[in-house]
Each structure stands twice: as structure tokens, then as C-alpha cells.
């Protein structure tokens with residue numbers, strides 16, 4: 001697929017592959033086993049300039065949008081899904097900041113992100129509304145020249161590690177058009193407190209934690225866009241970037257599992273017959289099916305990203321559909337790969353067992369598979385999404 005990508009993106013992918021090979025892959029097992037937040041991997045990505053992936057070029061960033069995000073997260077997800085997710089959440093939050101950045105946002109967040117000096121992340125999900133990530137209950141209340149923020153976020157990736165948090169809230173005032181705003185909260189702002197680290201089945205290095213905001217006072221310029229920018233933020237910025245970052249990550253996980261299965265079939269040979277497992281026709285058939293499913297999903301994901309970057313009116317349907325499809329493909333493919341790789345793959349802490357546990361998060365990561373599939377149907381039927 002690389003040969004169809006713009007040359008500047010191919011160069012970024014070469015850089016990402018080098019970081020993945022030198023830093024992410026060697027650390028992937030310990031990140032998973034010990035629930036380690038992948039500091040070295042994220043630092044290596046920042047050192048090569050890749051932390052500024054979604055920062056506009058005029059601010060020193062790489063100026064990439066959905067296609068670049070998919071391609072990079074796929075490469076990283078192939079080596080370490082936890083690092084890919086931490087990086088993905090940083091890039092998505094950066095895109096949200098960049099979408100309607102003021103001078104303050106540019107100088108305080110986007111330039112330092114491009115320089116690899118600032119990690120940001122996305123804090124949307126809440127216990128009360130769960131998969132309905134577009135319905136925050138965290139309150140934003142005007143207090144003179146400031147806002148007070150009150151509420152609790154769940155599952156914040158890079159929790160306690162990032163320098164800033166893009167937090168979704170209700171609208172600040174009743175005159176706002178919708179009931180969804182976003183603010184940026186700097187780390188250690190008084191009133192922030194963190195829950196205990198959350199231990200997942202997979203994605204174990206992502207440092208997910210809950211975040212409570214109790215009377216967190218923010219100057220008004222920490223607001224992103226306008227108060228109550230609901231539909232615009234949710235469907236023009238957050239959903240496309242969030243969905244494609246996750247689709248890329250899980251395409252990578254699926255690709256790693258396929259590669260493991262191919263290697264096993266090619267290298268395992270039976271003593272009694274001298275036959276390589278790859279010579280068994282039914283297994284050739286199964287690998288053929290897996291490759292076809294993976295490539296079909298890749299084509300849909302990359303197509304959706306291109307349509308999104310072009311601003312094509314049909315982009316949203318493809319974007320909604322492709323993340324659900326990537327989740328289905330990842331879970332199915334890794335599961336099948338484990339069968340193809342036999343008993344050794346089933347051992348505790350095998351690479352495939354990590355990939356299987358990582359893949360399993362794909363369905364419940366927002367936007368979730370069921371929500372996306374319903375939304376895909378609604379856009380096809382010409383019905384409103386909400």
C-alpha cells in the first residue's frame with residue numbers, strides 16, 4: 001500500500017518503522033507484562049518529530065490528517081498496540097486542539113507538541129454515559145472571566161503522564177447551540193485528582209485511569225471552539241480522528257498476527273513426514289482467507305481516510321464503517337492466527353496471546369463497534385445520527 005501514499009508520508013512511515021523496530025518491538029512484552037507506560041517509545045517518536053504529526057506545518061508540525069494518522073498508527077500497532085494507542089490519543093487530542101486553535105492554543109500547545117516537548121491526550125468517556133462519548137455530564141460553568149469544571153472521566157489513556165488533557169464538557173451557558181464543549185486542562189491544575197491505575201486484559205501499557213475534576217478553574221481561553229459546538233466537534237473532528245486512529249492501530253494488530261501465522265506455517269516442519277505446515281492445503285486456504293479479509297479492511301480504512309481528507313460528502317459513512325470493520329477483522333484474524341500457530345501460541349505471554357488481548361479492546365474503544373454500525377446504517381438511510 002505504501003507506493004500509493006504521498007512521498008512525504010512514505011518518508012514518515014520509514015521513520016516510524018525504524019522507531020518501531022528499535023524501541024517499540026523490543027519493549028512490547030514488558031510493556032504488556034508489567035503494565036508499563038511506554039515512555040521510551042513515546043520519547044523516541046517525539047525525538048524524530050512524529051509527535052507533531054497532526055500539528056499544522058505552519059506551526060512546525062508535519063501537517064498530516066486522517067491518512068497520515070491511519071498509516072502511522074498501523075505501523076506502530078504492528079509492534080506495540082499500547083504505544084500505538086498512547087500515540088493515537090495524543091494525535092487525536094492534538095487534532096482537536098488544532099481544529100479551531102487560537103493564538104494561545106498555537107503557542108501554548110501546538111508549537112511545543114510539534115517540538116516534541118508536550119504530550120496531550122483525550123478525556124471524553126464517563127461512567128454515567130459510557131459508550132455515548134458525545135454526551136458528557138462534566139459541567140462547565142462560567143465564573144466571571146473563567147470556567148469551573150466539575151465531573152469525572154473514565155479510562156483516560158496517558159492518564160497522569162500527559163502535559164494536558166482535552167476534556168469534553170457540557171456547554172458553559174444556556175445560549176450555546178449544543179451541549180458539548182471541549183477545554184484543555186493543563187496537568188496539575190488544582191482540583192484534578194487521579195483514580196488508581198486501571199488494569200486491562202490487553203492494551204496494558206496505556207496508563208488508563210479515571211480523572212476527577214473538582215472545581216477546576218480555567219481561564220476562558222482554555223475553551224476550544226465555541227461553547228456547545230456539539231455536532232461540529234463530535235462528527236467533524238473527534239469521531240473521524242478517533243475512529244481512524246483506532247482503525248489504524250487495530251489494522252496493525254491484525255497485520256502482526258497474520259505475519260506470525262505466516263512465519264509459523266513456513267518454518268514449522270513435521271518430523272514424521274518432513275512436510276512443512278505451509279504445504280498443507282487447508283492451511284493455505286485459511287491463510288488466503290485471512291489475507292483477503294485483512295486487505296479488504298485495509299482498503300476500506302485507507303479509502304475512508306482519503307475521503308475524509310478530501311472533505312468528500314460520503315466520507316462519514318466510510319469512516320464510521322471502517323473502524324467497526326477493523327475491530328471485527330482484528331478480533332477474528334488474531335483468533336484464527338492463534339489456531340494456525342498451534343499450542344505454542346496458546347502459552348501464557350506468547351506474542352499472539354498479547355495480540356489477542358489487545359485486539360479484544362477494539363470493539364469497546366469508542367466509537368464502539370455497535371454504535372458505529374448503527375450510525376453507518378443511519379447515514380446510509382439518510383437519518384440523523386443523534
Ligand SMILES: Cc1cc2nc3c(=O)[nH]c(=O)nc-3n(C[C@H](O)[C@H](O)[C@H](O)COP(=O)(O)OP(=O)(O)OC[C@H]3O[C@@H](n4cnc5c(N)ncnc54)[C@H](O)[C@@H]3O)c2cc1C
Pocket residue numbers: 089122123124125126127129130131132133154155156157158200202203206208361363364365366367368369370371374
Ligand atoms: C484500553 C482502553 C483505553 C481507553 N482510552 C480512552 C481514552 O483515552 N479516552 C476516552 O475518552 N476513553 C477511553 N476509553 C473508553 C472507551 O473509549 C469507551 O468509551 C468505553 O470503553 C465504553 O464505555 P463503557 O465501558 O461504559 O461501555 P457501555 O456504555 O457500558 O457499553 C456497553 C456495550 O453496549 C454498547 N452500546 C451502548 N449503547 C449502545 C447503543 N445506543 N447502540 C448500540 N450499542 C450500544 C456499546 O457499544 C458496548 O459494546 C478507553 C477504553 C479502553 C478499554
